Amino acid sequence: MTSSAGRTLHLNAFLMSTGHHEASWRLPESDPFANTDVAHYQRLAQIAERGHLDSIFFADSPVLWNDIGRRPSGAIEPTVLLTAIAAATSRIGLIATASTTFNDPYNLARRFASVDLVSGGRAGWNVVTTAGPDAARNFGLDDQPAHHTRYERAAEFLDVAQKLWDSWDDDAATGDKASGRWGDNDRVRAIDHVGTHFRVRGPLNLPRSPQGHPLIVQAGSSEDGKAFASRYAEAVFTAHQTLEDARTFYADLKARTGALGRDPEGVKILPGIVPVIGATEAEALRLEAELDELIRPEYAVAQLARTLRLRPQDLPLDRELPADLPAEDEIEGAKSRYTLIVELARRERLTVRQLIGRLGGGRGHRTFAGTPEQVADALDEWFVGGAADGFNIMPAVLPSGLEAFVDRVVPILVRRGLFRAEYTGSTLREHYGLPRPANRYAYDEQAQGVTA
Amino acid sequence: MTSSAGRTLHLNAFLMSTGHHEASWRLPESDPFANTDVAHYQRLAQIAERGHLDSIFFADSPVLWNDIGRRPSGAIEPTVLLTAIAAATSRIGLIATASTTFNDPYNLARRFASVDLVSGGRAGWNVVTTAGPDAARNFGLDDQPAHHTRYERAAEFLDVAQKLWDSWDDDAATGDKASGRWGDNDRVRAIDHVGTHFRVRGPLNLPRSPQGHPLIVQAGSSEDGKAFASRYAEAVFTAHQTLEDARTFYADLKARTGALGRDPEGVKILPGIVPVIGATEAEALRLEAELDELIRPEYAVAQLARTLRLRPQDLPLDRELPADLPAEDEIEGAKSRYTLIVELARRERLTVRQLIGRLGGGRGHRTFAGTPEQVADALDEWFVGGAADGFNIMPAVLPSGLEAFVDRVVPILVRRGLFRAEYTGSTLREHYGLPRPANRYAYDEQAQGVTA
Numbered sequence: 001m002t003s004s005a006g007r008t009l010h011l012n013a014f015l016m017s018t019g020h021h022e023a024s025w026r027l028p029e030s031d032p033f034a035n036t037d038v039a040h041y042q043r044l045a046q047i048a049e050r051g052h053l054d055s056i057f058f059a060d061s062p063v064l065w066n067d068i069g070r071r072p073s074g075a076i077e078p079t080v081l082l083t084a085i086a087a088a089t090s091r092i093g094l095i096a097t098a099s100t101t102f103n104d105p106y107n108l109a110r111r112f113a114s115v116d117l118v119s120g121g122r123a124g125w126n127v128v129t130t131a132g133p134d135a136a137r138n139f140g141l142d143d144q145p146a147h148h149t150r151y152e153r154a155a156e157f158l159d160v161a162q163k164l165w166d167s168w169d170d171d172a173a174t175g176d177k178a179s180g181r182w183g184d185n186d187r188v189r190a191i192d193h194v195g196t197h198f199r200v201r202g203p204l205n206l207p208r209s210p211q212g213h214p215l216i217v218q219a220g221s222s223e224d225g226k227a228f229a230s231r232y233a234e235a236v237f238t239a240h241q242t243l244e245d246a247r248t249f250y251a252d253l254k255a256r257t258g259a260l261g262r263d264p265e266g267v268k269i270l271p272g273i274v275p276v277i278g279a280t281e282a283e284a285l286r287l288e289a290e291l292d293e294l295i296r297p298e299y300a301v302a303q304l305a306r307t308l309r310l311r312p313q314d315l316p317l318d319r320e321l322p323a324d325l326p327a328e329d330e331i332e333g334a335k336s337r338y339t340l341i342v343e344l345a346r347r348e349r350l351t352v353r354q355l356i357g358r359l360g361g362g363r364g365h366r367t368f369a370g371t372p373e374q375v376a377d378a379l380d381e382w383f384v385g386g387a388a389d390g391f392n393i394m395p396a397v398l399p400s401g402l403e404a405f406v407d408r409v410v411p412i413l414v415r416r417g418l419f420r421a422e423y424t425g426s427t428l429r430e431h432y433g434l435p436r437p438a439n440r441y442a443y444d445e446q447a448q449g450v451t452a
Numbered sequence: 453m454t455s456s457a458g459r460t461l462h463l464n465a466f467l468m469s470t471g472h473h474e475a476s477w478r479l480p481e482s483d484p485f486a487n488t489d490v491a492h493y494q495r496l497a498q499i500a501e502r503g504h505l506d507s508i509f510f511a512d513s514p515v516l517w518n519d520i521g522r523r524p525s526g527a528i529e530p531t532v533l534l535t536a537i538a539a540a541t542s543r544i545g546l547i548a549t550a551s552t553t554f555n556d557p558y559n560l561a562r563r564f565a566s567v568d569l570v571s572g573g574r575a576g577w578n579v580v581t582t583a584g585p586d587a588a589r590n591f592g593l594d595d596q597p598a599h600h601t602r603y604e605r606a607a608e609f610l611d612v613a614q615k616l617w618d619s620w621d622d623d624a625a626t627g628d629k630a631s632g633r634w635g636d637n638d639r640v641r642a643i644d645h646v647g648t649h650f651r652v653r654g655p656l657n658l659p660r661s662p663q664g665h666p667l668i669v670q671a672g673s674s675e676d677g678k679a680f681a682s683r684y685a686e687a688v689f690t691a692h693q694t695l696e697d698a699r700t701f702y703a704d705l706k707a708r709t710g711a712l713g714r715d716p717e718g719v720k721i722l723p724g725i726v727p728v729i730g731a732t733e734a735e736a737l738r739l740e741a742e743l744d745e746l747i748r749p750e751y752a753v754a755q756l757a758r759t760l761r762l763r764p765q766d767l768p769l770d771r772e773l774p775a776d777l778p779a780e781d782e783i784e785g786a787k788s789r790y791t792l793i794v795e796l797a798r799r800e801r802l803t804v805r806q807l808i809g810r811l812g813g814g815r816g817h818r819t820f821a822g823t824p825e826q827v828a829d830a831l832d833e834w835f836v837g838g839a840a841d842g843f844n845i846m847p848a849v850l851p852s853g854l855e856a857f858v859d860r861v862v863p864i865l866v867r868r869g870l871f872r873a874e875y876t877g878s879t880l881r882e883h884y885g886l887p888r889p890a891n892r893y894a895y896d897e898q899a900q901g902v903t904a
Contacts, residue, residue: 023632025627025629025634026629026632027629028629030629032625032627032628032629032634033625033627036569036658036659038569038570061657062558062559062562062657063657064640064654064655064656064657065657067637068624068625068634068635068636068637068640069633069634069635069636069637070634071634072625072627072634073625073634073635073657074620074656074657074658074659075657075658076566076569076570076658077559077562077563077566077658079531079532079563080531080532080535080563080566080567080570081566081570083532083535083536084535084536084538084539084570086536087536087539087540088539102556102558102559103556103559104554104555104591106514106554106590106591107514107529107554107555110514110529111529111531111532114528114529114532114533115532117488117490117528118490118528118532118533118536134653137651137652137653138558138652138653138654139556139558139652140650140651140652141651168526172520173484173485173520173524173525175477175484175485175524176484177477177478177479177480177482177484180475180478180746180748181521182477182484182520182521182522182523182524182525183520183521183525184520184521185519185520185521188516188520198592199589199592200589200590200591200592201586201589201590202516202590203516204516204526205513205514205515205516205517205525205526205527206488206526206527206528206529207488207526294632296632
């Protein structure tokens with residue numbers, strides 16, 4: 001697949017406290033409490049908006065990750081955080097992560113519709129199923145539900161949410177003061193969903209939101225994850241270390257999407273990249289090395305051991321990974337990330353110390369240190385090479401890495417005709433070039449693919 | 453109980469679309485879509501803040517009430533709405549309603565802590581158990597859980613939430629860059645809650661919030677409701693038609709609170725009042741009559757019939773209520789509201805038409821039409837008369853009724869020394885004169901009633 005005339009990049013800024021590098025909070029310029037500072041995130045969103053990026057995004061899980069010794073811990077609940085950011089911005093899309101395993105569809109569908117409404121049509125939902133026993137133990141379970149069960153529930157959750165978002169016709173309410181009839185009851189209906197995981201009557205207690213449905217984003221790359229993405233996702237965040245892997249994933253997901261009767265253009269694939277930007281390549285490499293030196297190896301080894309289901313003492317710093325590791329299908333949760341890490345270590349014959357450095361930057365995502373031109377080239381190569389519709393930008397240090405990307409890389413992309421110079425739309429869907437979904441229930445929409 | 457020197461009122465503005473009067477949306481100046489307009493609510497909050505009110509408040513239920521023909525329907529999810537309002541205000545307290553029956557404690561505790569953090573310590577949670585089968589049917593149930601079961605779950609829910617809010621010591625995180633140790637793991641702990649309704653491991657994935665715990669508000673007046681309030685509530689919204697009823701409730705709840713070893717001053721009791729304010733009494737009465745004439749009786753009768761568990765045809769407009777109505781203990785949910793309505797109709801021998809007019813204004817709350825001086829007198833009488841620590845102000849029309857209250861009644865209360873002329877605190881707890889709770893787990897807090 002090659003670049004067609006006028007095809008342009010989509011860019012998402014993945015925001016995380018002081019940056020994606022494990023040790024970024026230890027830099028002199030970093031605020032170690034930025035992770036719970038709403039003003040910090042409002043400023044980051046404004047920087048991304050200045051560069052006309054499509055969206056910002058927050059990861060999330062309903063559990064306290066790791067120990068708090070290691071790095072800034074705790075996060076403002078993402079729909080609350082997005083709402084606060086919506087008030088400080090006007091155009092940029094706002095994507096929050098929420099779990100289908102540990103929420104109820106009625107409440108969550110309403111919350112995303114509320115954010116969509118409050119932001120004027122800028123909400124997106126990164127759908128996750130939340131791996132790991134620790135989150136499950138905050139919700140009355142001893143362990144996570146099985147991988148396949150989580151995805152089965154996720155699919156039904158999405159069905160319920162979409163029905164609820166369609167439970168009001170767009171024109172259900174007329175607000176007719178003269179007659180005293182505010183709306184038309186025939187244009188709001190119960191959804192009467194009865195399934196394996198949920199029974200939900202509806203309708204939603206909120207009119208249809210500006211985008212109809214918030215944008216659906218997904219990031220799982222396991223078999224179940226790809227099946228889910230091809231059915232529901234409109235943007236996919238993914239992690240690849242090599243062009244070849246990214247191209248394979250891209251072609252596979254587009255083919256799966258087409259096979260389900262969806263337009264493959266209706267799902268935008270955005271590999272992650274951790275750009276470390278310097279005025280010269282040497283400066284970029286120096287910044288990267290500085291950051292890696294700030295990693296406390298005992299914390300990083302503990303984290304790596306957990307991911308690989310080993311004990312920390314199985315991972316001496318100056319040796320390669322042990323030869324006998326479990327196969328992906330023995331792993332519950334974050335399957336594809338597991339494989340990616342093991343393959344990276346094997347392919348480049350990295351010691352544990354070297355592997356930690358690579359992961360400290362991007363946790364499995366591609367790290368790229370270079371000049372603005374080199375970073376632009378790296379994006380261009382994957383975009384034109386059939387590996388990406390755009391990128392999930394994961395600055396190693398925030399705000400400085402985002403500023404460098406917006407002020408020094410984006411202008412190059414604009415000059416090359418690869419990225420917008422101004423916003424042309426006002427909703428998140430418009431930024432991604434995706435249509436507003438027709439209402440599945442509306443009985444008077446003309447020729448828009450209405451299903452019933 | 454009489455007014456002690458320096459004792460002053462607490463005032464909450466209960467906000468609802470175009471006002472608490474059923475027909476307020478039909479007035480020429482009303483925006484019929486105000487119910488989902490975040491800018492409308494931001495303006496209302498700014499008006500309340502201009503008057504130095506303690507707080508604003510939103511009711512809520514996870515269900516679409518009534519039919520959409522009758523009046524503006526649908527509501528922005530309240531924690532999202534409060535966050536948007538927090539961005540447009542700086543001092544006023546922000547109270548949202550959320551259900552303990554249809555939420556998980558981990559998610560909800562985190563969301564309120566997030567709002568508290570984002571607003572700088574201004575969050576309050578009105579705890580409800582959500583009566584009625586319609587909401588239950590959005591969450592996999594055929595009918596609501598029994599009244600007592602709902603309150604039992606609510607109590608355990610609050611226990612879990614408070615443990616989660618205390619799961620971090622206030623000083624758990626030090627952000628020490630030099631050592632690379634961000635926080636002290638000994639100062640963050642699992643709560644390991646195991647109860648009848650919940651098993652929650654914790655800790656919360658958010659540091660302790662500015663207020664420690666968001667302010668806990670409650671509004672149920674049934675026996676279970678009062679038992680719950682006396683144990684957990686710090687502010688109580690209540691509905692009474694007569695001074696005598698209000699005084700009885702006040703004395704009872706203060707006594708119950710004291711009997712549990714809590715300081716009775718630690719719970720503020722705020723009866724609701726729907727003030728209809730005119731430059732003269734005649735103008736106020738005219739405005740009230742104008743509003744009542746805009747009520748569509750067939751909608752109001754249907755609503756009344758539902759509350760009384762009757763059919764609409766059992767309620768002819770010009771007759772009094774039928775003689776044989778069920779007793780309160782046969783009613784599931786909104787028990788005390790049921791009794792209040794029946795007693796109001798019986799006491800004043802109201803026809804259904806007259807009752808509808810009274811309820812159209814306040815849905816059971818006290819309606820009072822008069823001049824600013826008369827409204828101030830009405831508040832003063834109940835406050836000094838041992839019936840109230842303050843009031844839940846429910847303007848019949850918004851924004852005009854709130855503007856009239858803030859600009860014309862509040863100055864009278866200030867002049868009489870009954871209300872603050874400026875904010876003296878910055879958190880919701882400070883406005884209500886309530887302490888920041890000690891952390892139940894902290895091992896180094898001095899002499900503050902630490903329990904373990």
